[in-house]
Amino acid sequence: MLNLLEIVKVFNRTSTDLNTKDLETNVIVLVHGGGFGAWCWYKTISLLEDSGFKVNAIDLTGSGIHHYDTNKISSLSEYAEPLTSYLKGLGDAEKVILVAHDLGGACVSYAMEMFPSRVAKAVFLCAAMLANGNSALDMFQKQMDTNGTLQKAQEFVYSNGKDRPPTAINIDRASLRDLLFNQSPSKDVSLASVSMRPIPFAPVLEKLVLTAENYGSVRRFYVETTEDNTIPLPLQQSMCGANPPEKVLRLKGADHAPFFSKPQALHKTLVEIATMPHVRAS
Numbered sequence: 001m002l003n004l005l006e007i008v009k010v011f012n013r014t015s016t017d018l019n020t021k022d023l024e025t026n027v028i029v030l031v032h033g034g035g036f037g038a039w040c041w042y043k044t045i046s047l048l049e050d051s052g053f054k055v056n057a058i059d060l061t062g063s064g065i066h067h068y069d070t071n072k073i074s075s076l077s078e079y080a081e082p083l084t085s086y087l088k089g090l091g092d093a094e095k096v097i098l099v100a101h102d103l104g105g106a107c108v109s110y111a112m113e114m115f116p117s118r119v120a121k122a123v124f125l126c127a128a129m130l131a132n133g134n135s136a137l138d139m140f141q142k143q144m145d146t147n148g149t150l151q152k153a154q155e156f157v158y159s160n161g162k163d164r165p166p167t168a169i170n171i172d173r174a175s176l177r178d179l180l181f182n183q184s185p186s187k188d189v190s191l192a193s194v195s196m197r198p199i200p201f202a203p204v205l206e207k208l209v210l211t212a213e214n215y216g217s218v219r220r221f222y223v224e225t226t227e228d229n230t231i232p233l234p235l236q237q238s239m240c241g242a243n244p245p246e247k248v249l250r251l252k253g254a255d256h257a258p259f260f261s262k263p264q265a266l267h268k269t270l271v272e273i274a275t276m277p278h279v280r281a282s
Contacts (some may be wrong), residue, residue: 001038003185003238005260006212009045010187016050018052018275019052019054019169020051020053020274021052023274023275025050025053025094025095025096025097025120025121026053026054026274027051027054027055027094027095027096027116028046028048028055028056028095028096028097028099028236028270028274029055029057029058029083029086029096029097029098029099030044030055030056030057030058030098030099030262031058031060031083031098031100031101031107031108032057032058032059032060032063032064032101032102032104033100033101033103033104033105033127034102034103034104034169034200034204035063035169035196035197035198035199036063036064036101036102036173036192036196037059037063037065037066037189037195037196038057038058038059038063038064038065039064039195040101040192040195040257040259040260041057041132041259043259043260043263043272044259044266044267045057045264046136046265046270047263047267048063048267048270050153051271053266053274056086056096057112058083058086059081059082060080060082060083061073061078061080061081061082061105061200062079062082062197062198062200063197064083064195064197065131065235066207068200070160070167070168070197070199070200071157071160071168071198071200072201072232073200073202073203073271075202075203075206076106076107076110076202076203076206076208076261078202078203079107079200079202079203079212079238079272080110080203082106083107083111083116083191084111087111087114087118087119088115088117088147090115090118093228095117095118095120095281096117096118096120096121096186097119097121097122097123097273097274098111098112098119098121098122098123099119099123099125099183099270100122100123100124100127100128101119101125101126101127101259102126102127102128102230102231102256103127103128103136103199103203103204104127104128105124105127105128105129105130105136105185105208106113106128106130106135106136106203106208107123107126107203108122108127109128109129109130109208109210109215110208112210112214112215112218113208113209113211113214113215114139115212115213115233115265116215116217116218118220120219121218121219121220121221121269121273121274121276122133122173122217122218123220123221123222123223123273124221124222124223124245125225125266125267126223126224126225126228126230126231126254126256126258127224127231127234128231128239128264129220129222129240129243129245130209130210130239131209131242131243132208132209132210132211132215133207133208133209133257135204135206135207135208136203136204136205136206137204137205137207138207139231139235140204141237142150142235148172149175149178149179149229150173150174150179150229150230151170151213153168153171153176153178153234154169154171154172155169155170155172155177155247156168156170156201157169157170158167166201166247167200167201167202167246168198168199168200168201169198169199169201169204170198170199171196173193176192176193176196177189177191178213178229179229179230179256180192180229180230180256180257181220181255181256181260181261182227182229182253182255183227183253183254183255183261183262184257184260184261185261186230188257188260190259192257192260194247202258203212219246219278220245220246221246221247221248221249221251221273221276222236222239222240222245222247222248223239223249223250223251223258223266224236224248224249224250224251225248225251225254225255225256225258225260225271226251226252226254227253227254227255228251228254228255228256229255230256231256231257247273247276249272251266251269252265253265254266
């Protein structure tokens with residue numbers, strides 16, 4: 001009977017019985033990927049709040065309802081400014097858990113380098129978890145070299161003229177389901193099709209400067225998605241091999257939008273990471 005009670009106790013860790021006040025932090029900040037916005041986290045926000053967490057989903061510059069022309073974004077710092085401004089505004093003793101999706105991984109890495117003392121943990125959800133000196137383009141180039149799906153779906157925007165570098169990337173609407181949402185419900189695909197905005201090109205090009213003292217001092221976790229056609233599992237594993245996190249977790253059956261395709265499993269995984277204590281070296 002005791003074993004059964006223990007099983008029930010573990011099962012209920014993601015329920016409203018979880019005492020998030022005992023954690024290092026109960027504040028989770030969700031950072032969307034390229035083309036997405038805070039809107040994509042609607043299921044995750046609800047589930048986390050029901051479990052007692054305080055949740056903030058951020059619209060990066062030119063994303064979601066943020067009123068700025070994506071084509072005018074000229075740097076990663078400009079793209080990530082809503083996130084870095086949020087962290088800058090925290091009190092000295094305040095910490096948060098950052099959760100990054102896709103290109104949001106580059107923004108979160110940049111923020112970890114700037115404000116390491118304000119990030120308790122960083123979770124990379126099928127995200128660009130880049131090593132020092134690498135860019136998101138370096139990662140996506142590996143994908144395009146091995147699979148033409150991403151390359152065919154991309155439509156470059158040249159708002160400064162065809163003789164100048166691209167300013168943004170659009171994803172062909174006809175390719176959305178196959179590329180991003182191959183396991184997601186139709187209603188969420190419909191939501192994305194009317195909500196997604198162009199992806200700024202400059203942040204994709206920018207190489208990150210990450211130090212062991214700042215970025216390296218933050219606990220990192222990677223969450224793999226097994227049915228991902230945008231950042232396929234082997235590419236995710238390659239990033240983890242080149243820049244190892246503290247722990248790698250896996251969402252089976254999840255596509256590149258696990259907040260749509262596997263919301264309950266994602267929620268359980270985020271709670272597991274949030275409640276994971278430090279493992280002291282013996």
